[in-house]
Amino acid sequence: MKIQVVVRIFCSISVFLCVQYSVDGRLISEKKPDPKNAAAIARWLVSQNSWGVLNTISSDLGGAPFGNVVSFSDGLPNKGRGIPYFYLTTLDPTARNAMKDQRASLTISEYPIGTCGKIDPENPTCAKITLTGKLKLVVGNSKEEEFARNALFSKHSEMKDWPEGHKFQFFKLEIEDFFLIDWFGGPKPLTLDEYLHFKVEELAILL
Amino acid sequence: MKIQVVVRIFCSISVFLCVQYSVDGRLISEKKPDPKNAAAIARWLVSQNSWGVLNTISSDLGGAPFGNVVSFSDGLPNKGRGIPYFYLTTLDPTARNAMKDQRASLTISEYPIGTCGKIDPENPTCAKITLTGKLKLVVGNSKEEEFARNALFSKHSEMKDWPEGHKFQFFKLEIEDFFLIDWFGGPKPLTLDEYLHFKVEELAILL
Numbered sequence: 001m002k003i004q005v006v007v008r009i010f011c012s013i014s015v016f017l018c019v020q021y022s023v024d025g026r027l028i029s030e031k032k033p034d035p036k037n038a039a040a041i042a043r044w045l046v047s048q049n050s051w052g053v054l055n056t057i058s059s060d061l062g063g064a065p066f067g068n069v070v071s072f073s074d075g076l077p078n079k080g081r082g083i084p085y086f087y088l089t090t091l092d093p094t095a096r097n098a099m100k101d102q103r104a105s106l107t108i109s110e111y112p113i114g115t116c117g118k119i120d121p122e123n124p125t126c127a128k129i130t131l132t133g134k135l136k137l138v139v140g141n142s143k144e145e146e147f148a149r150n151a152l153f154s155k156h157s158e159m160k161d162w163p164e165g166h167k168f169q170f171f172k173l174e175i176e177d178f179f180l181i182d183w184f185g186g187p188k189p190l191t192l193d194e195y196l197h198f199k200v201e202e203l204a205i206l207l
Numbered sequence: 208m209k210i211q212v213v214v215r216i217f218c219s220i221s222v223f224l225c226v227q228y229s230v231d232g233r234l235i236s237e238k239k240p241d242p243k244n245a246a247a248i249a250r251w252l253v254s255q256n257s258w259g260v261l262n263t264i265s266s267d268l269g270g271a272p273f274g275n276v277v278s279f280s281d282g283l284p285n286k287g288r289g290i291p292y293f294y295l296t297t298l299d300p301t302a303r304n305a306m307k308d309q310r311a312s313l314t315i316s317e318y319p320i321g322t323c324g325k326i327d328p329e330n331p332t333c334a335k336i337t338l339t340g341k342l343k344l345v346v347g348n349s350k351e352e353e354f355a356r357n358a359l360f361s362k363h364s365e366m367k368d369w370p371e372g373h374k375f376q377f378f379k380l381e382i383e384d385f386f387l388i389d390w391f392g393g394p395k396p397l398t399l400d401e402y403l404h405f406k407v408e409e410l411a412i413l414l
Contacts, residue, residue, distance in 0.1 A: 050327075051318060051328035053262075053274050055260075055262050055273065057272055058339070061339050061384055062310070063264075064339050065262035065263055065274075065310060066262070066386070067260050067262040067274050067312050067314030069315075069316040069328060069329065071327055071328050103271040104271070105271060105273055106274075107260045107274030107275060109258070111319070119365070120257075120278055120366070121258035121276060122258065122276065128275070128276040130273060130274055130275060156329070158326070159327070177268055186298070
């Protein structure tokens with residue numbers, strides 16, 4: 001705990017010498033994995049980011065790809081599983097689109113984590129990942145729903161107070177494919193098996 | 208210039224009391240427009256952000272919506288036109304997708320600008336916008352290409368040194384539709400005419 005307090009004060013003083021916090025003061029691992037380790041970089045991006053752009057096919061807009069800023073979580077700190085969970089309402093087009101066509105992707109960047117320094121957000125050494133797959137409702141009253149609730153409400157504490165009348169539901173992205181750029185030389189190969197079986201505990205240094 | 212230096216030093220000391228810089232030290236307007244003014248918020252989001260997620264239909268992934276982190280610019284500071292320009296290569300799936308199917312959207316958030324404070328990135332008062340339309344090549348050796356080059360290279364100075372062999376080209380999003388959330392109560396109505404004719408000079412306070 002003492003280390004965390006010191007780091008918090010240090011981060012409050014200078015953003016240039018320290019990584020930033022995610023939502024709700026959850027401490028972020030300072031160490032970016034080696035870009036040669038695709039699974040580590042991918043799981044780090046997913047665990048450290050609090051938001052991304054969730055893409056669906058818009059039935060209202062002639063089948064156009066429709067990106068929407070959403071908050072997500074893959075689990076409690078140091079216990080994430082790599083699968084992004086969301087808390088969505090069909091009052092919003094993203095959930096409505098997914099009910100008609102589950103094809104979806106989630107795109108996240110290293111840039112908001114604060115570790116890209118002064119390079120351009122599109123510089124290939126500033127990592128980015130797109131997870132493509134199917135956006136599905138999590139089965140109600142299941143163990144997975146409990147996992148999703150804990151994952152989301154611990155990272156995004158506002159969510160538990162979002163209006164009941166909006167009928168928010170838990171969704172997940174069932175990942176099928178990766179597009180990962182974390183260095184020069186084009187997309188880094190990564191299989192679903194390598195991604196899911198990476199030990200996320202290896203990322204933690206301050207939790 | 209003196210005011211800018213003072214603001215830079217002040218921002219270097221504390222990120223919590225000041226807005227952040229965009230790429231290349233371009234100073235960001237501190238003032239967020241009134242959320243009641245949809246055109247002002249939309250143009251502010253587009254002019255202040257340096258990157259977003261550009262979404263296309265992936266022919267490689269069974270027509271899935273594919274988001275990609277990209278840098279963009281709508282013009283020189285205080286002279287933006289609201290139309291996002293990009294510098295893309297067909298080595299990358301986004302440009303390849305657009306060559307086959309121009310349907311696209313660009314999604315950007317207020318969160319990276321640094322003015323959302325401690326609220327969740329998905330809180331409706333943390334503004335977000337999705338511009339839907341067609342992703343098109345800018346005509347070569349045209350006045351518009353010159354505008355796009357100045358817009359992009361002034362905001363993203365790295366771009367002019369990107370490898371010639373990658374054959375980067377200028378693209379633009381021809382906007383057809385808006386999805387803007389900047390307060391409670393659902394998407395804010397905004398027409399293309401209102402958006403394009405908003406006087407962006409009204410946003411500037413420190414440029």
